[in-house]
Amino acid sequence: DIQMTQSPSTLSASVGDRVVISCRASHNIDTWLAWYQQKPGKAPKLLIYKASLLEAEVPSRFSGSGSGTDFTLTINNVQPDDFGTYFCQLYNSDVFIFGQGTSLEVK
Amino acid sequence: QLQMQESGPGLVKPLETLSLVCSVSGGSVASRSHYWGWIRQFPGKGLEWIGNIFYTGITKYNAPLKSRVAISVDTSKNQISLKLTSVTAADTAVYFCARRRSDGGGAFDLWGQGTMVTVSS
Numbered sequence: 001d002i003q004m005t006q007s008p009s010t011l012s013a014s015v016g017d018r019v020v021i022s023c024r025a026s027h028n029i030d031t032w033l034a035w036y037q038q039k040p041g042k043a044p045k046l047l048i049y050k051a052s053l054l055e056a057e058v059p060s061r062f063s064g065s066g067s068g069t070d071f072t073l074t075i076n077n078v079q080p081d082d083f084g085t086y087f088c089q090l091y092n093s094d095v096f097i098f099g100q101g102t103s104l105e106v107k
Numbered sequence: 108q109l110q111m112q113e114s115g116p117g118l119v120k121p122l123e124t125l126s127l128v129c130s131v132s133g134g135s136v137a138s139r140s141h142y143w144g145w146i147r148q149f150p151g152k153g154l155e156w157i158g159n160i161f162y163t164g165i166t167k168y169n170a171p172l173k174s175r176v177a178i179s180v181d182t183s184k185n186q187i188s189l190k191l192t193s194v195t196a197a198d199t200a201v202y203f204c205a206r207r208r209s210d211g212g213g214a215f216d217l218w219g220q221g222t223m224v225t226v227s228s
């Protein structure tokens with residue numbers, strides 16, 4: 001079975017920092033990967049799809065990269081609204097698996 | 108703008124059937140460009156995909172849940188439904204309906220607000 005490992009589980013940052021979150025799939029998934037942001041009590045919000053494509057109206061400080069098994073989400077110049085939880089999600093052979101989540105906290 | 112809203116009982120007894128409805132407004136579930144799915148989030152915050160449906164009724168389910176889950180679509184009511192049988196406390200979660208674009212690389216681009224379901228006697 002395919003698995004997804006997301007790291008780190010917690011990340012502390014200050015406004016203006018650059019942060020990187022990683023996800024690793026156990027099998028090659030090409031670029032079938034998405035990134036979401038979730039705020040408390042809200043549904044996840046799509047940020048990036050197909051590993052590197054920015055969803056409409058998502059700020060350009062968010063970027064995604066990677067293919068195959070290793071992927072990263074980078075946030076440049078972290079803003080106050082960026083603090084929350086981030087999830088990756090893979091799509092492979094009609095299976096959808098989410099990463100464990102990364103909580104981005106204020107340092 | 109399309110919106111999705113989940114509804115259903117917030118409390119279900121063990122071994123009974125969980126039934127939820129997702130009402131779609133501002134757009135049609137009978138879209139060739141979209142799939143409709145159910146995803147749940149456990150109290151510990153982990154997310155689990157439950158299954159997807161196309162407007163023609165074609166479904167795909169997460170293997171561990173396949174024997175207990177049924178997703179259906181009602182194009183006349185513009186609704187997606189979820190039924191999960193023989194529930195236990197492990198099924199306690201927030202349940203989301205979500206839309207997936209057929210060209211979106213497997214990503215869910217629009218979500219309902221979610222509805223909390225607790226399994227308890």
